[in-house]
Amino acid sequence: MTTTVAKSKAELAIQFAHQAERLSLVPHDQQAENAGATTAVEARFITPHDPVIVTANGGRLPAVPITEAQKLNHLKDEVEGRDSTKDATASGGLRQSEQVKNAIMQARTEQERLDESEPPAEPSLRRSTGGESSLRTATAPSRTNPLFPPLPLYGPSTLLRDLQCMSFQVSSFFLSLSFLAVIVLGSAFTSIPLMFRHIGLRLVGKNPDERRPFHKEEERRKSVRREAEKAWTRQSRRRKTLGTNGDDYKEWDGQHDGYESTEGGKDPLICDVGYYARRVGLDIEEFKVQTEDGFIITLWHVYDPKEYTPVSTAHRKHRTPDIFVNDRVENGHLNGSTSSQYQDGKRRYPVLLIHGLLQSSGAYCSNDDDSLAFFLCKSGYDVWLGNNRCGFKPEHTMLRCSDPRMWAWNIRQMGVIDLPAFISRVLSETGFEKLGLVCHSQGTTQTFVALAKGQRPEIGNKISVFCALAPAAYAGPLIGKMYFKFMRVISPSMFRVFFGIHAFIPFMMTMHSTLPGKLYGALGYRVFSFLFNWTDDRWDQGLRDRMFQFAPVYVSAESMRWWLGRECFAKQKCILATREEGEQEEEEDEEEVDKSPESDDEESRGRTAWYDENVPPFALWVAGSDDLVDGRRLLRRFERGREPFVRVVHSKIIEDYEHLDVIWAMDSIDQVGKEVREVIWRTAPAGARETCRVPKSCEGVNCDS
Helix, strand or coil, X not given: CHHHHHHHHHHHXXXXXXXXXXXXXXXXXXXXXXXXXXXXXXXXXXXXXXXXXXXXXXXXXXXXXXXXXXXXXXXXXXXXXXXCCCCCCCCCCCCCCHHHHHHHHHHHHHHHHHHHCCCCCCCCCCCCCCCCCXXXXXXXXXXXXXXXXXXXXXXXXCHHXXXXXXXXXXXXXXXXXXXXXXXXXXXXXXXHHHXXXXXXXXXXXXXXXXXXXXXXXXXXXXXXXXXXHHHHHHHHHHHHHHCCCCCCCCCXXXXXCCEECCCCCCCCCCCCHHHHHHHCCCEEEEEEEECCCCEEEEEEEEECCCCCCCCCCCCCCCCCCCCCCCCCCHXXXXXXXXXXXXXXXXXXXXXXXXXCXXXXXXXXXXXXXXXXXXXXXXXXXXXXXXXXCCECXXXXXXXXXXXXXXXXXXXHHHHHHHHHHHHHHHHHXXXXXXXXXXXXXXXXXXXXXXXXXXXXXXXXXXEEEEEEECCCCEECHHHHCHHHHHHHHCCHHHHHHXXXXXXCCCHHHHHHHHCXXXXXXXXXXXXXXXXXXXXXXXXXXXXXXXXXXXXXXXXXXXXXXXXXXXXXXXXHCECCCCHHHXXXXXXXXXXXXXXXXXXXXXXXXXXXXXXXXXXXXXXXXXXXXXXXXXHHHHHHHHHCCCCCCCCEEEEXXXXXXXXXXXXXXXXXXXXXXXXXXXXXXXXXXXXXXXXXXXXXXXXXXXXXX
């Protein structure tokens, strides 16, 4: 009997070792030099559908299928002799809390609803607290929401895997480059009629730019910039000649509403958000943030150099992957945290901005004083800019860029992992309990996903208001364009053959780093205008090339497959509802067009609600001429009462606006920025309002929270 038990234990240990090797950083035969430090020891579920692997040295490895994570945890329970039917006391490792187990059961209920179209239960997911419970009972459901299919498992590097990766890299290099060439040629071809129209107008003595809605203002700004450049150049020469600091030479005072510029002259068109901040009298410091699955993401802090001194480089480095740990002290005075430099009554309420697809948060900083980030900072807010995983420089604590596991992520990981990491670091630095969140396009998508039931709704308690610019929840008519259809009709395996399993068309980044700024800006505008049906009619043409210096960034092929492949957004036409549910919703809207929403039973209207009581207030700015996403339909969802827990504190449809106009139009500050400034202050917690300075023009704004 003893021999049988010992044999069984040995077999289980072998099975556990084999499973751990499948999920480790490198195979066991390559771990001699680090004594097994990168061996997988268990899976930790960030959400019921998001397991990450914890290694022996405490590192994190991302993106493993749920079944593989379950198997690892199950075998570990068996090897360590824990009773998997109830909580056990075990030493070492990370364990899921009772709350996560409850969330898992409710996630199963949610899956059954998707299968049977029944009303959902309300989950109560919370962050794992590290309690010691059975790994088997803490596993997630084996099936996932059809909107978020499982990610592939690549495992550690082996000869076979490396050969497969190489074959995908070779095929995708040529095929994706061919796809990009078709897009570039298409954009060039469609520009020909416009070019001839402009030539025709000039031949008859007309200026084609006079038809632009802000032509006179564009000319005025162009003239002001030209004179400022000349004055800055003359002052710089004078300083060099006389060896002075310029105090005796006041031709160019470099003032932007009382903020003294420390950079100027002709725009060099560079990908440096700090440079453009200094042109308007502000500056940027860069923080590194570690996510719960080991990625290193970048957070930019916009500040006024007259009243704030950047913290040390060591302080700005990434910390442990744990989030929302109790590391704040009253008023945020923690180890030189950013908030400690402000006295009560002069503190700034924190605002986090998240960018859109293929962009960085530099998109909020490319319009001089009309940049949303700079406007909010000068209005009196503490502005932070989040850049999702990979961005301009992909970083991970354990993985290299050549490892396909580095790229096995999509919108869910950006929402349930990146966004909480940003929020946690900002709150830790500023000492506040909540912040205002402003997102554009894909940034709104990852937030809508993260806040949903069964995802990570508890982060709603950290957000005072969610301001969604061009909210991307429902697909617009653009999804039916030929090149998008191509990506939708090919199978997932063919998608990987065409676009690989690493970064999506990385040659775009090569072009970004090698082409001159002016040429790249012009080419970037033409290509993206062709792809997404944008125009620059409402932008300042003199700054257009600068706007494209902060895009594109590295994104995963898996992420683009989620947006455009045959399984997810392009097929379902919605981020949180299946196509069938969407069609049913449209039918109900048609039937109820003459009915008042209040006449319906609240429980009936909210039976397919995405959000629970944790959801923060929403404010939405919809671009009325946006073909990429359908913001009107999202507003209709709220107006019809399908989200009984969502409180919409502000909504606006700007009829002439296209998708990017909400951040780049010349009147975007009047149409969007000033309203965002007011909404953030109106919804800020009462305690924060007592210790913070009142933002400009918000003196009479009453608290709404």
